[in-house]
Amino acid sequence: MRRRYELDLELVGIATARAAWLSSDGQSVPSLLAQLHRRRAFHELDSVRPGWDSARTIAAVEADVLVEATPTNFQDGEPAASLLRLALARGWSAAAASKGALVQHYAELRDLARDSGGHLRFGAATAAALPTVDLARYCLAGASITRVEGILNGTTNFILTMMADHGVSFAAALQQAQARGIAESDPTLDIDGWDTAGKLVLIANAVWDAGLRLDQVSVRGIRQVTAAEIRHAAGYRRVLKLIGSLWWEGDQLRASVELRSLSAEHPLAHVNGAEKGTVFFTDTMDRVAVLGGVSDPVGAAAALLRDVIHLAKEA
Amino acid sequence: MRRRYELDLELVGIATARAAWLSSDGQSVPSLLAQLHRRRAFHELDSVRPGWDSARTIAAVEADVLVEATPTNFQDGEPAASLLRLALARGWSAAAASKGALVQHYAELRDLARDSGGHLRFGAATAAALPTVDLARYCLAGASITRVEGILNGTTNFILTMMADHGVSFAAALQQAQARGIAESDPTLDIDGWDTAGKLVLIANAVWDAGLRLDQVSVRGIRQVTAAEIRHAAGYRRVLKLIGSLWWEGDQLRASVELRSLSAEHPLAHVNGAEKGTVFFTDTMDRVAVLGGVSDPVGAAAALLRDVIHLAKEA
Numbered sequence: 001m002r003r004r005y006e007l008d009l010e011l012v013g014i015a016t017a018r019a020a021w022l023s024s025d026g027q028s029v030p031s032l033l034a035q036l037h038r039r040r041a042f043h044e045l046d047s048v049r050p051g052w053d054s055a056r057t058i059a060a061v062e063a064d065v066l067v068e069a070t071p072t073n074f075q076d077g078e079p080a081a082s083l084l085r086l087a088l089a090r091g092w093s094a095a096a097a098s099k100g101a102l103v104q105h106y107a108e109l110r111d112l113a114r115d116s117g118g119h120l121r122f123g124a125a126t127a128a129a130l131p132t133v134d135l136a137r138y139c140l141a142g143a144s145i146t147r148v149e150g151i152l153n154g155t156t157n158f159i160l161t162m163m164a165d166h167g168v169s170f171a172a173a174l175q176q177a178q179a180r181g182i183a184e185s186d187p188t189l190d191i192d193g194w195d196t197a198g199k200l201v202l203i204a205n206a207v208w209d210a211g212l213r214l215d216q217v218s219v220r221g222i223r224q225v226t227a228a229e230i231r232h233a234a235g236y237r238r239v240l241k242l243i244g245s246l247w248w249e250g251d252q253l254r255a256s257v258e259l260r261s262l263s264a265e266h267p268l269a270h271v272n273g274a275e276k277g278t279v280f281f282t283d284t285m286d287r288v289a290v291l292g293g294v295s296d297p298v299g300a301a302a303a304l305l306r307d308v309i310h311l312a313k314e315a
Numbered sequence: 316m317r318r319r320y321e322l323d324l325e326l327v328g329i330a331t332a333r334a335a336w337l338s339s340d341g342q343s344v345p346s347l348l349a350q351l352h353r354r355r356a357f358h359e360l361d362s363v364r365p366g367w368d369s370a371r372t373i374a375a376v377e378a379d380v381l382v383e384a385t386p387t388n389f390q391d392g393e394p395a396a397s398l399l400r401l402a403l404a405r406g407w408s409a410a411a412a413s414k415g416a417l418v419q420h421y422a423e424l425r426d427l428a429r430d431s432g433g434h435l436r437f438g439a440a441t442a443a444a445l446p447t448v449d450l451a452r453y454c455l456a457g458a459s460i461t462r463v464e465g466i467l468n469g470t471t472n473f474i475l476t477m478m479a480d481h482g483v484s485f486a487a488a489l490q491q492a493q494a495r496g497i498a499e500s501d502p503t504l505d506i507d508g509w510d511t512a513g514k515l516v517l518i519a520n521a522v523w524d525a526g527l528r529l530d531q532v533s534v535r536g537i538r539q540v541t542a543a544e545i546r547h548a549a550g551y552r553r554v555l556k557l558i559g560s561l562w563w564e565g566d567q568l569r570a571s572v573e574l575r576s577l578s579a580e581h582p583l584a585h586v587n588g589a590e591k592g593t594v595f596f597t598d599t600m601d602r603v604a605v606l607g608g609v610s611d612p613v614g615a616a617a618a619l620l621r622d623v624i625h626l627a628k629e630a
Binding site for chain 1: 320444445446449450453454455456457458579580582584585587594597599600601602603604605606607608609613614616617618620621623624625
C-alpha cells in the first residue's frame with residue numbers, strides 16, 4: 001500500500017455485534033490473526049473487549065474510514081444504516097459491503113456524507129470484485145450511459161447454467177447450488193430476484209443519482225423456470241438468463257429483473273456458472289461489457305480494499 | 316461537464332501540421348464547426364492562422380492540457396514525442412491518442428511529467444473507448460495483476476471472424492476489411508501484430524511501470540493463417556484469435572502476440588468482428604474481462620475526453 005499507493009493504512013478497530021478489538025489495547029494484528037487461525041471465536045479472543053458492539057466502537061475510536069460488512073437487510077437496512085450514519089456523522093468516509101442501507105436510505109446517507117465532508121463508496125455491495133459502479137463512473141466518464149443490463153447474481157446464474165448444461169430441474173439445480181455453498185439455505189433473496197433488484201437500485205443511484213426505489217423495480221425470479229423452457233430456447237441457439245435492466249423511457253428510469261432469452265451475440269450469453277457480468281450501453285463509447293470477478297469472501301474483501309484506497313485518495 | 320463533473324473546460328487552440336485556430340483570435344467554436352461542416356479544409360478556414368504548426372501553437376497559448384491526436388509512428392514516435400515534450404515542459408498535462416511516443420519514450424515522458432507537475436494519460440492510445448489502463452489502475456486497485464490477455468486490434472479480429480464465419484481466405488477477408496474502411500490501405504502494422512504489440516507495451520508500463528520495450532515483445536501476425544487451420548480449430552469447438560499476452564516468469568515480464576486457439580469458455584472466444592477485449596488475471600479478484608467499446612473516431616474522441624476529465628480532476 002505504501003509503495004504502490006503512497007498510503008499508510010492502519011487498522012484501529014474491529015467490531016462485531018458482541019465484541020471489539022481496538023489497536024489501542026496493545027494486541028497486534030499478527031497476534032490477533034494467529035488466534036483467529038487457531039479457530040477461536042472473535043468475541044473470546046485475548047484482549048478483545050466483550051460487550052462492545054459496533055456502534056460503541058465507532059463512537060470510541062479515532063478513524064477516517066468505516067468498512068461496513070454486515071448482512072444485507074432489505075427491510076430497514078439495519079444494522080448497516082445506523083452504523084453508516086454514526087460514522088458519517090463523525091466526518092468519516094465509509095465503504096459499504098451490504099446493500100440494505102443503501103437501497104433504503106441512499107439519499108439520506110449521500111447527503112449526510114456530503115454535509116460532513118466524508119465520502120461513501122459501495123462498489124463491494126454492488127457486485128463485489130466485478131467492477132460495476134467504478135467502471136461506470138470512472139472508466140466511462142464523459143459518456144452518457146443510456147442502458148444497463150447485468151447478470152448480477154451468481155447463485156441464479158449457477159442454477160440456470162446447471163439446468164442448461166445437465167437438463168436437470170430447478171429444484172435439483174438449487175440443491176446442487178446449496179450443496180456447493182453457492183446458494184444459502186434460505187435462497188429466497190437470490191432466486192426471487194431481490195438481490196439483483198437491490199444491486200440495480202445501487203447502480204441507478206451511482207450512475208444517475210436517480211433516487212430509484214426497490215418498489216419501483218419490476219421483479220420476476222427464476223422459481224418457475226422449467227428444463228423444457230431452457231431446452232426450447234437452446235433449440236433456437238438461445239440461452240435463458242436472469243437479467244437486471246435499467247433504461248430510460250423519456251425522462252423516466254425503468255428497472256426490471258426478469259428471465260430473458262439471449263442470442264449468442266449478446267455479451268452476457270456466455271457468462272456461465274457463478275460468474276457475473278454487466279453491460280453498459282453508452283452514447284459515444286458503444287457498449288462496454290465487464291465480466292468475471294470472483295464472488296467469494298476474498299473477492300469481497302478485495303473490493304472493500306479497492307474502495308478504501310479510493311476513499312483515502314479522495315480525502 | 317459543469318453539472319456532472321464541476322469542470323469548466325475551454326478550448327483555447329487547435330493545431331495541425333500547417334495551421335492553427337486560437338480562441339484569442341475571436342472566432343467562436345460554433346462558427347469554426349459550422350465552417351468544418353461545410354467541408355472546408357481546416358487550414359483554409361476564416362481566422363485560422365496559416366503556417367502555425369502544433370509546436371508553435373503549444374509555445375504560444377496558455378493552457379493546462381494538451382490533447383495529442385497525431386498518427387502513430389513506431390520508428391521514432393514523432394511528431395507526438397516532440398509535442399508531448401513541449402507541453403509537459405510547460406507544466407501542462409497531456410492526453411495521448413497515438414502510441415509511438417509512448418512506446419519509444421515512455422520513461423522519459425513519465426519523468427518529464429512528474430518533474431514539471433503535469434500528468435500523462437494514454438487510455439485513448441491503448442484501446443480507445445474500451446477501458447483498459449483505467450480499468451487496471453482504478454477498478455482493480457489493491458489487487459495484483461498477474462497476467463493480461465487481449466484482443467487489442469479490431470482489424471485482425473474482423474479478418475479472423477470473416478474467415479471463420481464465411482470460410483474465405485485471408486486475402487479475401489483483408490479485402491473486405493479494406494472495402495469497409497476497417498483496415499487501412501497499408502494494413503502492415505495491424506496484420507503483422509505490431510499495433511497489438513505497441514498496446515501491450517503501453518499496458519505493461521501503465522500496470523507495472525515495467526519499462527517494457529517493443530523489441531522485447533515476441534510478435535507473430537496473422538498473414539500466414541489459412542481457412543483450413545480455422546476450420547480445423549472449429550472442428551474441436553475452438554476459435555483462433557490474435558492474442559496479446561503479458562505475464563510474469565519469476566521477476567521477468569514476458570510479452571507475446573500470437574494466434575491462439577481458445578475454447579468457448581475463454582472470455583475472449585466470443586469477441587467477434589471489429590470488437591476488442593481484454594482479460595486481467597489477478598490474485599484476489601479472479602479474472603475480470605472487459606469487452607466492447609467502439610473503435611471509430613467518436614469512440615477515440617470519447618476516450619480522450621475521459622482522459623481530459625481525469626487530468627482536470629487530478630490537477
